[in-house]
Amino acid sequence: MTDWKYVFANLLLAGSILSSANADAQTAPSLGPMVIQEQGSFAVGGTVATAPGTFNPRRPLDPAGQTFHGDHLYAFYQRPANARRLPIVMWHGAGQSSKTWETTADGREGFQNIFLRRNFTTYLVDQPRRGDAGRSTVEGTIRPTPDEQFWFGQFRVGVWPNYFEGVQFDRGPDTLNQYFRAMTPNTGPFDMDVVSNGVAALFGRIGPGILFTHSQAGGPGWLAAIRSPNVRAVVAFEPGSNFIFPQGEVPAPIPTSFDTxxxxxxxxxxxxxxxRIPIVVFYGDNIPxxxxDIPTQDAWRGRLEMARLWRDVVNRHGGDVTLVHLPEAGIRGNTHFPFSDLNNIEIADLVTRFLAEKKLD
Amino acid sequence: MTDWKYVFANLLLAGSILSSANADAQTAPSLGPMVIQEQGSFAVGGTVATAPGTFNPRRPLDPAGQTFHGDHLYAFYQRPANARRLPIVMWHGAGQSSKTWETTADGREGFQNIFLRRNFTTYLVDQPRRGDAGRSTVEGTIRPTPDEQFWFGQFRVGVWPNYFEGVQFDRGPDTLNQYFRAMTPNTGPFDMDVVSNGVAALFGRIGPGILFTHSQAGGPGWLAAIRSPNVRAVVAFEPGSNFIFPQGEVPAPIPTSFDTxxxxxxxxxxxxxxxRIPIVVFYGDNIPxxxxDIPTQDAWRGRLEMARLWRDVVNRHGGDVTLVHLPEAGIRGNTHFPFSDLNNIEIADLVTRFLAEKKLD
Structure with missing residues (x-):
């Protein structure tokens, strides 16, 4: 019960933020046109494998002497007119892609548009071995295993077939259809090093910026921040496992009915x-x-508990981690995707205030 | 040698086009800001599989009673201010994704931006089982087989390690790096029906529009045009195999040293x-x-020959197919990707003139 006091004080005692020049932008419906100064995409990072032998153009399907570029990251960027100094890199979670930050499942604007409208340059990522960055240097098999009632729970929309009371998630049938179809698989094994190297390479190319991570990207997000000094802040939405501790200070494992x-x-x-960088971590509602014995519930009890231990260790070593458990701050009903929930403007406002407080805007 | 006369006359005798109000937009470097009225993404089409049994939230990883949404298409759209009546749907080829229409490998603007600047709404597609639309209802295995010297030839940049003389492709090493990393694999078997149904479903959702296809999308593009009356024109860049003929009028197979x-x-x-719709087909240079006995060369000899037969059959039945073999029209050096080649503005101008001539703009 101490989290929200720590955090909310941290966020709001900055005080002047609510009356800042950005107050209108934070609360306006903001559905007018967007002026995009530049947009495009590129690959970054990755490796090259070469098959032994010599390429023979008369036998072009023989791998001999041929190369394979893989394990890179794909980024789509947009720079609005009057862009702020630091861009935002948005990194999806497990089973997701850059889509996660685009239009929400019920058709509203996601964080891509919301932060463009707040004059941030955005980079939306498909991490190595996902989506449009699908060339993996390691073989993968993709099986169409029915699993969506699991994700409905794991993403804390509810416990199938029931939605959580007051959940910030539209109940129309096409919303679930869009929600499930936003998923896309790994094209090779998930590898913490490969994906964090991809994001570190992105920051190496673009320079200083702010990293937003979701869920599975949380753990490799800490690694990317370690590997690139250009990561100037991290906004982590519901980081899952893989919290990073100093050797010798790793807490005891936390068993849950889902995993440990x-x-x-x-x-x-x-x-x-x-x-050395400001970090804010958000968790939503309905975490017991x-x-x-409901594994998709208990998983998040364990993760939130580990996140608190991690915050305390980073801060004990002089860090600046703020953990916001949204319901403890009076914001109820959020799922595992606060940035696309029905109240995502309110969530964006919290993020905007954090960035202002840390002088990152 | 009759192709270019037919085509070029068809394109240029419209005459007034060059002096139209769009002439400036066609030739200006056009790198100022873009005003985007609306942008976002969604899934469309696809199927749902359900595993037998009843979902048990205490065993959430058991597929029993769970669903799997797959085989949908993903689209990212942008509507510029003062958008023209008909949007353009851009559909990638084999081993590609929506990336194919974005920034070129050497960092220039692709057809996404070029046609946004010409006031067309654009929809960039990841076809079912590709990129961000990766949930396939059929299992797939992805192997990292070195194959890029093959693609260098098949995409007609040259015959490895030699570039074609005068090829419209930048020779900097990072260009090839970006070019190869733009590839992304199928996440399940390529299926003509599945992908064409996805695009037909997209047109069902968005209404009348213009379909751009590249390479492997050519064949299913004809199917999509058959399945959706909202496809009002097709601009096909280097369609590969799968030309569609009436039963009983299929020409003899054309053997090549690559395939038949x-x-x-x-x-x-x-x-x-x-x-019933205007169609223009573009082929680039260096097609023998x-x-x-160079398979990556001979493949295109056969494809171009089949394309000419197909054009003649469609037109004999009252159709309106224009085939532009670019070098015969005096435009040299184009690869398999005319829309991202060094002269892609000139190619865009040809497309713009075609759309104007057919009153589709």
Whole structure:
């Protein structure tokens, strides 16, 4: 019960933010035109494999002497007119792609448009081995396993077939249709190093910026921030497992009825990078305080508990981590996707205030 | 040698086009801001599979009673201010994604931006089982087979390691790096019906529009035009195999040193849909006139020959197909990707003139 006091004080005692020049932008419906100064896409990072032998143009399907570029990241960027100094890199979670930040499942604007309208340059990522960055250097098999009632729970829309009471999620049938179809699989094994190297390479190309992560991207997001000094802040939405601790300070694993959450040790010199940038972590609603035998619920009890331990360790080493458990801050009904929930403008306002407070806007 | 006369006359004798109000837009470097009235993304089409049994929230990883939404198409759209009446749907080829129409490998603007600047609403597609539309209802295995020297040839940049003389392709090393990394694999088997149904569903949702296809999308593009009366024109860049003929009028297969090109029969009532819309087909340079033992060259000799037969059959049944073999029209050096080649503005101008001539703008 101490989280929200710490956090909310941290966010709101900056005080002047609500009366800042951005107040209108934060609350206006903002559905007019957007002036885009530049937009485009590119690949970055990755490796090249070469098959032994010599390429023979008369046998072009023989791999001999041929190359394979893979494990890169794909980014689509838009720079609005009068762009702010720091761009925002938006990194999807498990089973998702750049789509996660675009139009919401019920057809509203997602964080791509919302932050463009707030004059941030945005980079939407397909991480290595996902979406349009599908060339994986490691073989993968994709099986169409029916799993959506699991995701309905794991993403905390409810416990199938029931929606959580007051959940910030539209109940129209096409919304669920769009929601499930926003998923897209890994084209090769998920690899923390490969995906974090991809994002570090992106920051190497674009320069200083702000990193938004969702869920599975949380863990490799800490690694990317360690590997690139251009990551100047992290806004993490519901990071899952893979919290990073200094060697020797990893807390005891937290068992849940879904899995066991374990911290990941790194050398202290690496860890200290996380103490040098402002970080805010958001968790939504319907995370139980006590153990439960519903695995998709209990998973998040464990993750939130580990996130609190992690916050405390980073801050004990001089860091600046704010953990916002939204319902404790009076914001109820959020799912695992606060940035696309029905109240995503309100969530964007919290993020905007954080960025203003940390002088990142 | 009759192609270009037919075509070029067809394109240029409209005459007034060059002096139209669009002339400036066609030739200006056009790198100022773009005013985007609306942008976003959605899934459309596809199917739902359901596993037998009853979902048990205490065993959420058991497929019993769970669903799987797959085989949909993903589209990212942008509507500029003062948008023209008909939007353009841009459909990538084999091993590609929506990226194909975005920034070129050497960093210039692709057809996404070029046609937005010409006031067309654009829809960029990831076809079912590709890119951000990766949930396939059929299992697939993705192997990292080195194959890029093959693609260098098949995409007619040259015959590895040599570029074609005068090829409209930048020779900087990072260009090839970006070019190869723009590829992304199928996440399930390529299926003509599945992908053409996806595009037909897209036109069902958005209403009348113009379809741009590239390469492998050519064949299913004809099917999509048959299946949706909202396809009001097709601009096909280097369609590969799968030209569609009336039953009983399929020409003899054309053998090449790469493969054998065969027409695909459909009932006459289906075929006739292709005679009711204007169609323009573009092929680039370095397509040999005579058989060769370089398979990546000979493949295109056969495809171009089949395209000419197809044009003649459609037009004999009252259709309006224009085939532009660019070098015969004096435009040299184009690869398999005319829309992203160094002269892609000139190619866009040809397309713009075609759309104007057909009163589609």
């Amino acid at each position: 959450i374990e911290g990941m040790p790194v050398p202290m010199s690496d860890f200290m990078a996380l103490t 305080a006590q153990p439960t | 090109i065969e027409g695909m029969p459909v009932p006459m009532s289906d075929f006739m849909a292709l005679t 006139a005579q058989p060769t």
